[in-house]
Amino acid sequence: MIEVENLTLARGGAAVLRDLTFRIPARGITAVIGPNGAGKSTLLHTLAGLMRPDAGSVTIAGTDIHRAREDERALILSLLTQSAGTVPRLNVRDLVGFGRWPHHRGRPTQADARLTDEVLERFDLTDLGGREVEELSGGQKQRAFLAMAYAQATPWMLLDEPLAALDPKYTRDIMERLRAIASDPDDPRGVVLVLHDLSIAADHADWCVALKDGRLHCAGPWRDSMTSDRLSALYDTPLRMVSVEGRTVVMDT
Numbered sequence: 001m002i003e004v005e006n007l008t009l010a011r012g013g014a015a016v017l018r019d020l021t022f023r024i025p026a027r028g029i030t031a032v033i034g035p036n037g038a039g040k041s042t043l044l045h046t047l048a049g050l051m052r053p054d055a056g057s058v059t060i061a062g063t064d065i066h067r068a069r070e071d072e073r074a075l076i077l078s079l080l081t082q083s084a085g086t087v088p089r090l091n092v093r094d095l096v097g098f099g100r101w102p103h104h105r106g107r108p109t110q111a112d113a114r115l116t117d118e119v120l121e122r123f124d125l126t127d128l129g130g131r132e133v134e135e136l137s138g139g140q141k142q143r144a145f146l147a148m149a150y151a152q153a154t155p156w157m158l159l160d161e162p163l164a165a166l167d168p169k170y171t172r173d174i175m176e177r178l179r180a181i182a183s184d185p186d187d188p189r190g191v192v193l194v195l196h197d198l199s200i201a202a203d204h205a206d207w208c209v210a211l212k213d214g215r216l217h218c219a220g221p222w223r224d225s226m227t228s229d230r231l232s233a234l235y236d237t238p239l240r241m242v243s244v245e246g247r248t249v250v251m252d253t
């Protein structure tokens with residue numbers, strides 16, 4: 001479980017996260033949503049321990065993230081940031097293998113190599129293993145970065161806008177992979193991702209954390225906590241959740 005208590009943080013002298021208290025259950029997909037500038041990326045970086053709050057705490061799997069050492073954090077969570085983009089002259093296999101770093105600290109074992117191969121296979125990247133990451137399409141690249149985060153083998157994966165600039169086919173591909181990861185009976189991971197596409201969130205998220213102007217708008221199971229009125233108030237624009245062929249779609253009205 002992720003437990004956030006009274007989390008408060010300012011950037012450049014301005015309050016960005018304001019007294020946030022909520023929980024995220026250990027399993028499933030959690031969507032962090034809210035308008036531009038609401039504090040979603042800041043929250044994710046703070047959950048990951050990369051930003052230190054001015055007050056409050058983040059406890060993940062029983063560990064106070066801001067008291068833990070970096071190497072301890074790296075065994076609890078992987079973080080995929082929006083700026084994960086450029087890795088000159090690195091091939092896909094090495095990128096994915098890099099996810100094993102917290103486990104081997106520069107001395108990869110045969111088990112790390114085997115695990116890297118399994119992850120390449122799982123993400124359909126085996127044939128691309130020797131290709132430079134920079135040569136991949138945006139969708140393939142995102143899949144490779146996701147595989148790197150997965151290879152870190154942490155109980156939690158935190159992903160900042162992993163669908164940015166992806167076409168519908170790759171969007172679906174990534175979301176189906178995340179669903180499989182979150183509900184893997186042998187090795188389930190908690191997946192927390194910042195999303196802008198509300199229909200994707202409505203369709204895939206089990207849990208939601210909604211921020212507005214740095215404050216918690218609501219948090220809880222998506223089905224119970226999200227309504228058309230709540231979404232409209234969150235984004236200050238009329239939005240409606242409708243069911244189309246059994247799937248929830250969010251449209252502006």
Ligand SMILES: Nc1ncnc2c1ncn2[C@@H]1O[C@H](COP(=O)(O)OP(=O)(O)OP(=O)(O)O)[C@@H](O)[C@H]1O
Nearest residue numbers: 011012013016034035036037038039040041042043
């Ligand atoms: N480096 C920085 N220095 C000072 N303020 C910052 C910095 N980065 C972001 N902020 C401010 O923090 C607030 C929250 O930004 P953040 O990027 O967390 O929001 P967000 O919800 O992820 O936005 P978006 O949906 O547009 O990506 C914004 O007001 C932003 O201007």
